[in-house]
Amino acid sequence: MNTVVEVSSTPGQVSVDPRFGASSRKAKAGRRPSRLILGLRAFGRDKMAVAAAAVLIIVVAAAALAPVLSPYDPVVGDSARRLEGIGSEGHPLGLDGQGRDILSRLIWGARYSLTVAIVPVLAVLPIALLIGLFAGYVQGRVGGVLMRVLDVLFAFPLVLLAIALAAVLGAGLGNVMLAIGISLVPYMARVAYTSTVQESSREYVEAARAGGARTGEILLKELLPNVVSPLLVYATTLCGLMVVLAAGLSFLGVGIVPPTPDWGIMTADGSSVLLEGRAHVATIPGLAILVVALAFNLLGDGLRDALDPRKQTT
Amino acid sequence: MLEIKNLSVEFHTDGGVVHAVRHVDLTMGEGEIRGLVGESGSGKSVTAMTILGLLGTRRARISSGQILVNGRNLLELSPAELAKVRGRQLGLVSQNALSALDPSFTIGSQLMEVIMWHRKLSRSEARKEALEALRTVSMPDPEHKLRAYQHQLSGGQRQRVVIAMALAARPQILLADEPTTALDATVQKQILDLLLQINQEFGTAILMVTHDFGVVAHMCHTVTVMRRGEVLEEGTAKHVLESPTHPYTQALIAAVPRLHAHDQAAAVPRAERRLHVFQEAAL
Amino acid sequence: MIAMIGRRVMSTLMVLFGVSLVIFLLLQLVPGDPARTILGAGATEDAVAAVRAELGLDQPLPVQFLGYLQGLITGDLGRSLTINQPVTEIIIPRFQNTMVLSAAALVICVVVGIPLGILAARRQYGIFDRIAMFTSLAGASVPVYWLGLMLIGVFALNLGWFPTSGMSNPRNPEGGFGDLLSHLVLPAFAAALVPLAVIARMTRSVMVDTMEQDYIRTLRAAGVPERSIIWKHCLRNAMPPIVTVVGLQIGYLLGGVIFVEVVFSWPGLGYQLYTAITQNDMPLVQAGVLFIALVFVLVNLLADTTVGLLDPRTRRKVTA
Numbered sequence: 047m048n049t050v051v052e053v054s055s056t057p058g059q060v061s062v063d064p065r066f067g068a069s070s071r072k073a074k075a076g077r078r079p080s081r082l083i084l085g086l087r088a089f090g091r092d093k094m095a096v097a098a099a100a101v102l103i104i105v106v107a108a109a110a111l112a113p114v115l116s117p118y119d120p121v122v123g124d125s126a127r128r129l130e131g132i133g134s135e136g137h138p139l140g141l142d143g144q145g146r147d148i149l150s151r152l153i154w155g156a157r158y159s160l161t162v163a164i165v166p167v168l169a170v171l172p173i174a175l176l177i178g179l180f181a182g183y184v185q186g187r188v189g190g191v192l193m194r195v196l197d198v199l200f201a202f203p204l205v206l207l208a209i210a211l212a213a214v215l216g217a218g219l220g221n222v223m224l225a226i227g228i229s230l231v232p233y234m235a236r237v238a239y240t241s242t243v244q245e246s247s248r249e250y251v252e253a254a255r256a257g258g259a260r261t262g263e264i265l266l267k268e269l270l271p272n273v274v275s276p277l278l279v280y281a282t283t284l285c286g287l288m289v290v291l292a293a294g295l296s297f298l299g300v301g302i303v304p305p306t307p308d309w310g311i312m313t314a315d316g317s318s319v320l321l322e323g324r325a326h327v328a329t330i331p332g333l334a335i336l337v338v339a340l341a342f343n344l345l346g347d348g349l350r351d352a353l354d355p356r357k358q359t360t
Numbered sequence: 361m362l363e364i365k366n367l368s369v370e371f372h373t374d375g376g377v378v379h380a381v382r383h384v385d386l387t388m389g390e391g392e393i394r395g396l397v398g399e400s401g402s403g404k405s406v407t408a409m410t411i412l413g414l415l416g417t418r419r420a421r422i423s424s425g426q427i428l429v430n431g432r433n434l435l436e437l438s439p440a441e442l443a444k445v446r447g448r449q450l451g452l453v454s455q456n457a458l459s460a461l462d463p464s465f466t467i468g469s470q471l472m473e474v475i476m477w478h479r480k481l482s483r484s485e486a487r488k489e490a491l492e493a494l495r496t497v498s499m500p501d502p503e504h505k506l507r508a509y510q511h512q513l514s515g516g517q518r519q520r521v522v523i524a525m526a527l528a529a530r531p532q533i534l535l536a537d538e539p540t541t542a543l544d545a546t547v548q549k550q551i552l553d554l555l556l557q558i559n560q561e562f563g564t565a566i567l568m569v570t571h572d573f574g575v576v577a578h579m580c581h582t583v584t585v586m587r588r589g590e591v592l593e594e595g596t597a598k599h600v601l602e603s604p605t606h607p608y609t610q611a612l613i614a615a616v617p618r619l620h621a622h623d624q625a626a627a628v629p630r631a632e633r634r635l636h637v638f639q640e641a642a643l
Numbered sequence: 644m645i646a647m648i649g650r651r652v653m654s655t656l657m658v659l660f661g662v663s664l665v666i667f668l669l670l671q672l673v674p675g676d677p678a679r680t681i682l683g684a685g686a687t688e689d690a691v692a693a694v695r696a697e698l699g700l701d702q703p704l705p706v707q708f709l710g711y712l713q714g715l716i717t718g719d720l721g722r723s724l725t726i727n728q729p730v731t732e733i734i735i736p737r738f739q740n741t742m743v744l745s746a747a748a749l750v751i752c753v754v755v756g757i758p759l760g761i762l763a764a765r766r767q768y769g770i771f772d773r774i775a776m777f778t779s780l781a782g783a784s785v786p787v788y789w790l791g792l793m794l795i796g797v798f799a800l801n802l803g804w805f806p807t808s809g810m811s812n813p814r815n816p817e818g819g820f821g822d823l824l825s826h827l828v829l830p831a832f833a834a835a836l837v838p839l840a841v842i843a844r845m846t847r848s849v850m851v852d853t854m855e856q857d858y859i860r861t862l863r864a865a866g867v868p869e870r871s872i873i874w875k876h877c878l879r880n881a882m883p884p885i886v887t888v889v890g891l892q893i894g895y896l897l898g899g900v901i902f903v904e905v906v907f908s909w910p911g912l913g914y915q916l917y918t919a920i921t922q923n924d925m926p927l928v929q930a931g932v933l934f935i936a937l938v939f940v941l942v943n944l945l946a947d948t949t950v951g952l953l954d955p956r957t958r959r960k961v962t963a
Contacts, residue, residue: 203897297786328792339784339785443869446865470862474862474866509956535864
């Protein structure tokens, strides 16, 4: 009976450390499984999220095994057979405007497209966490100034900021990642900041403070674990958004430079032959971007639900 | 008038099926005030919400039973039919008085909407009725209050408005789900007395969901004690208060502060007398 | 209320000051010498130095920034390096074109996105909800530039329903409203899709939260019909966060519109920005970025004020 939740009682009325659900109070039917296991179980039941994770694993594996898997050289083409369509002999996904095998470019492209998108997100995660925790809990003058600076960066739409930075820094793998990373800081820091402020006013933090815990202890032991979850969920979703954006920068010519097989460059290649009536060159890489972005979004949704103690128990 | 037969409600959770309400039977006559008592998790609130068809979660399933209001089984009604029963035959006074009113509309506009919908009145007539409804619940300065938003009212005043809304279409039964928990101690008694007064004035039956036997002693004619989704015992308030058979009931009664002891003795006979009058009137 | 708007205006001015500083500093990151860009590779050192002095580039940075700020206030954003015109004169007509496209896209977002979210919320986890939410998640994942290409391929090249690019028919530039509309349909839809999907999802989630509120239960228990519960009470209470989200999505729209303008050769600010970037025309890039940021800041000021006005207490803090 430990899981009965009174229908009329609003969630959040009892302020328990959200890492443990409201029902962790005295379980009668044996010990409650750990939070990780509960989370995994909840995640496992979400068929969409599991499918998304599977898609991403396949894409990452393909990217890693590109030298083995790709049937042709991604940058050398056979100009005699240029623009042959899907299902042509030896080239299941056809050839592009320079006679290069699209499947091979797609597989190699996964390497660049994923790297450019995911590395900045992972790199900014700890920075954002630091800014958010500091500005959100310690506050003070430095925290205030930090948030003002972020406010200014918020005046630039993410896509615009990334394009402007990429344009200013110049094309190339490293510069694109830097441009995307800088553009991400305000967004990720705000998520960390908001949840820090929210969590700080919860009773378990007050209890720790009343119990004489030092600021550092509260930040690390109490706040960090509860702030990390929403940030991780957000980061997963951002990975999807960044795959789209990074490819977009390459599409505009301010990202990765040709002939590197990046999905954005492939789409741009396709746009120039679209008027010749060859749609497959642009269609295929765009679909790849869409599928990967959607997979990250679904994964993010699944993680959010799995990490939500309310959804774990009820 | 209200008859619950063999009601069972399950919640389907990831940890398995939870039987929140198990084979509960409950009857209420005209003008009866019945206490539905138990701890949180006993299924008392779930029972009340099931009657209203407001369980509000897709994980809840009514696995057996009937809820008859004047002989009609509510569980077989369409959503539109059920919406007509709500307000006209059943009213709800919920426990979160502080958040029970729409913050974006004035008190008057909410009251008028309910009145106009049920009684098909014009705006100006509905306005008069809304004013009358606020007077009924002894709202101070009712004309001014019609134009107020909920955040401009105190907790007790908000609960009075909730009661006025629940009564707007003159329901026969009021479901009061711990109506005083969110309120200050001094206001609690005022609200309970208001409910008593409504019961006497209009003959409205009240299902009083509470964990507090003090409330039972103060105003209930009959009482049903629930634990873990099951009915443990029931009877007249006097009988159960004086000679509870189940140890759980004894513990609940013992939990009432001694201060109430005096009230208990005094209140029971009064409640008994009232019930008697209403039951005769119902015949 | 007036005090709140006053505070917001003040902080907006501070943000705008910060924005101009950031844009100014951004320009300092550009490798290469603008003077040399103007004169070309063969110029003599003396000529370069002369142009540097003319542009004020020999001054220390803070002085340069003050000069830049002064220019901003008087509407002088410098001259384009590639088109021999003041930047402002180039930008304003382009900006108007961008506003036409963005406004059309915004209308689609709001008119489709919000009702979609409400209908999905009405039957949470129902078939419609599941389909709508999966579709909008997919919609939110679509690369705009690719969507533009696909729309051109299908609706312009294959079906021939709409023109492939531009804002007007070159043979008949005064084609009137109908002509503009036919040029507008595809790019507006392309620009609208992602924010539309996000608005639909957010609307749904805010509506679902609102539907679980106690006051909604009170109204239901009082027998108020479902139509009024959803479209009057829930929607009204869900409005503040929805307005905030729409305001933020306008930011996404203003960014995404750059891709759309490039794909459809729409003669707007984004397309201009793109050409300026490829030609390394930094004053033009600077001014373009500044304009978009300015619009975004003003839109958010407007959204915040609206949210404030929507709240009967008018003091509720908005956490975006």
